[in-house]
Amino acid sequence: MMAALRPSLPHDDDNWAFELKWDGVRAVAYVRADGLELISRNDKDMARSYPELRALTGMVHEPVVLDGEIVALRDGRPDFGLLQSRMHVQRPTDRLVRSTPVAYYVFDLLQHGDRSLLAEPYTTRRRALEELDLNSAPVFTPPWWQGGGEAVLAASIEQGLEGVVAKPLTSRYLPGRRGPWIKVKNVRHQEVVVAGWTPGEGRRADMIGSLILGVYDDHGLRYVGNVGTGFTETNLHELADRLHPLEHADSPFDTTVPGPVARTAHWTEPELVGEVAFTEWTGDGHLRHPSWRGLRPDKQPEQVRRD
Template identity: 85%
Template structure:
């Protein structure tokens, strides 16, 4: 179940639950005594990438299905850039797990034993989730608040967090649906499809200068701008390695690309999904001041549309 991006919190504050928004990778956890599956939004099992979360199997005495966010912490706050070093590693070494540990922040309980809780209201699901007592590293149950959304949003800003998720107190869990949950972000983020790159200049003359970005709009791939900041040298090399095998001779977009971009662009199949931070949308539908945050292997290109 996904949340709709909204610019403001709901007015009928007393009818909503508020949670802090965690900057990580969404995962539904299927927990049994004999194993764990961590299913991403594109239906891939991420459990081998995060072996420390196998501790879940010893924390619960009955089979459960949980919903939550995998995060990597820096100075006590989720750091999406830090998580990047774990997201692409199928079998991490012990050294990587020790140097960049992750945690699982659980915010919903979908099944407990033989009982489905999907039709139960939010408050009932949270009550049963808290009964499980999941508050031992690396698995935690963050708090929620009934009403008081403005205070929660203010706290998220003060703590440098991504924003707030608001959920109707009576809402069931609707798999595959976007809404009635809503999210209000302190910083705007947008999932993007990488459809090509342009060469760099100066010290990046032999490297990627910017990525050519798009989103789907009614099944048409629409150009939304380029991003040329926010990269580390390692991320540029990784992107070059991933883009080289999927190069193509022609422009993959269904909408117009500025001539200045087309003249120098190296086109690729629109297969890689990433994420950028940005200030706002321009009147012609382009990203203003985008900055690269990293690849999103947990997302499929066809899932990427503009978040208004």
């Protein structure tokens, strides 16, 4: 179940639950005594990438289905850049797991034993989740608050967190749908489809200078700008390795691309999804001051639409 992006929180506070928004990878966990599946938004099982989360199998006495966020922490706060070093690794070494451990922050319980909780209200699901007492590393159940949304949002800003999610107290869980949940972000992020690159100059000659970005709408893939900042040298080499095999002679866009971009573009098949931080959308629908955050292997290109 997804949340819709909104510029502000609801005013009828007492009818809503407020949770902090965690900057990580969404995962639905199917937990049984004999195994664990961690299913991403594009229906991929990520359990092999996060072997430390197999601890979940010994933390519950009956099979459960949980919803939550996989995060990597730096100074006690989720750090998406740090999580990048784990997201693309199918079989991480023991050294990588020790150096960059992850945690699973659980915020919903969808099934407990043979009992489905999908039709139950939010408050019933949360009470049942808290009774599982999932609060030892690497799995935690973060708090929620009834009312006081502005105070929760202020606390998220003070702690340098991504934002707040608001959920009606009576809301059922609607799998795969964008229901009545809403999210308010402190920093604007946008998923993007990588559709090509332009060559670098100066010290980045012979490397990627910027990535050409798009999002889908009802008319196809639409150009939304280029991003040339936020990369490490390692990022640039990894992106080059991923993009060169996808190079294609023709533009994948269904809209016009500005001439200066098109003249130097190396087009690719639109198969890679990434994420950028940015300040605002311009009047012509482009990202203003985007900065690269990383690839999103948990997303399908066709899912990428403007938030």
